[in-house]
Amino acid sequence: MAENRPPMPARGHTTAPTFDPSQPRTLRRFFQDIETLFERSGVETDAARKSWVVRYLPIDVSDLCESLPEYTNEDKSYEDFKKAVIALYPGAGEDRKFAVADVENLVTKRAAVPIANISELSAYYRDFFSMTSYLM
Numbered sequence: 001m002a003e004n005r006p007p008m009p010a011r012g013h014t015t016a017p018t019f020d021p022s023q024p025r026t027l028r029r030f031f032q033d034i035e036t037l038f039e040r041s042g043v044e045t046d047a048a049r050k051s052w053v054v055r056y057l058p059i060d061v062s063d064l065c066e067s068l069p070e071y072t073n074e075d076k077s078y079e080d081f082k083k084a085v086i087a088l089y090p091g092a093g094e095d096r097k098f099a100v101a102d103v104e105n106l107v108t109k110r111a112a113v114p115i116a117n118i119s120e121l122s123a124y125y126r127d128f129f130s131m132t133s134y135l136m
Contacts (some may be wrong), residue, residue, distance in 0.1 A: 005042045008052060017056050030056075031082060038128035046078040064088065064134070098131040106131065 009016040017033035021028050034053060043049055050071055054062045070076040070084040086092045091099075106127055115121045 003042070006040060008037055008041045008043065011055055019057055019061065021061055021089070024092040026094035026095060027089050029085060031086075046081075047074075049075065049078040050081050053085070098134050100135065103128070103131045103135065 017030050018026075019030040024063065031053075034056065037043070038049055038052070043052060046102050054065050054071070057065060065071055065081075065085055065088075068081065068084050070081040106124075114126060
């Protein structure tokens, strides 16, 4: 008996993966989410995986990714395509989440606006800690 797997969600559905190009770090999560859906829905071929990725991306990003040689060349794997997409967004890869400039921007931004309560202090601390602990 054939395995009955759920279909991939429609673009825009609440369970569909999303990527915000203004937040490049969300690209890693986008790929984690879509790969979970591939496993759940049985999407196995490289061509199908590439097709689903561009289907969920914002239109401008999708157009850009469809022009990549790693997308159009059938000899290129899904992993090749994924690496090429991640390379388009500095800060999206595992190798560079934050830079010293990110910490400087955070400190400058917070210096201009006083911290008024414990919630704001906690938010600043979490941002500062995550950046500096990565950079150490």
